[in-house]
Amino acid sequence: MSSSYSASCNVSGSSNSSESMKDPYPLWKFVVKGDKISGGGGNYNWKCNFCGEVKNGSYTRVKAHLLGEQGKGIQVCNKVKIDDLAKLRKLHPTSVRLGSSDNVKKRKSNNTISDAFNMKSRDQFDSEISRMFYTGGLPFNLTRNPYYVSSYTIAANSNHSGYKPPGYNKLRTTLLCKEKENVDRLLQLIKETWKTKGVSIVSDGWSDPQRRPLINIMIASKKGPMFMKAIDCSGEIKDKDFIATLLSEVIDEIGDQNVVQIITDNASNCKVAGELVEGRYPHIYWTPTLKQ
Structure with a gap:
């Protein structure tokens, strides 16, 4: 194994397509390649520049890890941002079969x-x-x-x-459930830090395009913010007791031992609700936001 795995994970947008097409394995640049695995063909030990995890395998696995390809026998990288993903996919010559330059030449036709x-x-x-x-x-x-x-x-x-794109029913049922599981899996990595780092519960009210009164619940932690849910308050009186009960339910759902503070605006009903929450959970603080 290589003794050093330190490297930058910056994806430069300056690489042009002609340069990337010359290199059939451009994504090797975004991992630190270690020792070649004995008897493993093109398999190496390597470390991802984005997530820092050490993996092993060929370029196919590097590509699957970085580009988020499922079912390739390797976990996808959850540290590649959307902007970086677009640049990585532009670098990888998807229209070229790797290691088959002769086949590429055969496909060229002057007809x-x-x-x-x-x-x-x-x-x-x-x-x-x-x-x-x-x-x-x-x-x-x-x-x-x-x-x-x-x-x-x-x-x-x-x-x-003969491939056909997914239809109406598959998009709103099977594929939707599958993608929800994928998102839950990615969010689980954030939730796992809550017990050690603690979280802040951030709440604010707004109206959607149908003018329904909603209350948003966000969870802020060291790993970043995460939207939890939006509560439809139609027909409800948003007084101190209602808001305090709502916040308490969220605290219990997360686990009060994981919550450091709650943050709301400084309206009078929110202020009293914050005091009620502090009375129920002495270790949790209410912090108001200042109105602009």
């Missing part, structure tokens, strides 16, 4: 008729995608989402020519 058909197909794809945006009222900013780009790239370069 102008074939090129014309390919161009016509691309134009048709562009038209279908644009119509989806226009008829569905989708914001153009969606095209900057890295998952928008990667979904079409993977579909275009996969061997599943």
Whole structure:
């Protein structure tokens, strides 16, 4: 194993596509490669520059770890931010099969008729995608989402020519539940620090587009803020007792031993509610925010 694993995890946006295409393994730059595993082919011990965890495997596992590819036999990196993920996916030449330069050359064709058909197909794809945006009222900013780009790239370069995108029911049931499990797994890494570092409960009221009165509950900790829930207060009187009860329920849900303070605005009902909470939990402090 290499004696030093210290390295920067900054993803530079200055690398151009031509440079990345010359290197079929660009993501090795974002891990610290250690010793090669004996008898393991292209497998190495390596350390991720983002999460700092030591892993082992080939470039395929490095790619899966950094780009968040599931089912590759390795845990995805939870420290890669969305902006970095977009840059990493741009660096990786997804349209090129790694280690198959000969195959790439074979795919190149000077046949102008074939090129014309390919161009016509691309134009048709562009038209279908644009119509989806226009008829569905989708914001153009969606095209900057890295998952928008990667979904079409993977579909275009996969061997599943008969693939069809998920329909209405699958999106709102099976896939939604699967993604919820994925988000819960990522949030669990934050929750695991609550017992040792403590948290602050932050609460504030607002109205949604339907003008329903809501109270937001956020959890702030050393690992970062986390949205917990929004409570619909329609038909409720938001007096001191109601707010104190709501905050107490959140404290009990998290575990009062993990809570350091609660933060609300300095309205009179919130101030009294904070005093009530302090009376129930002597080790928890109420902290007001100042109105602008």
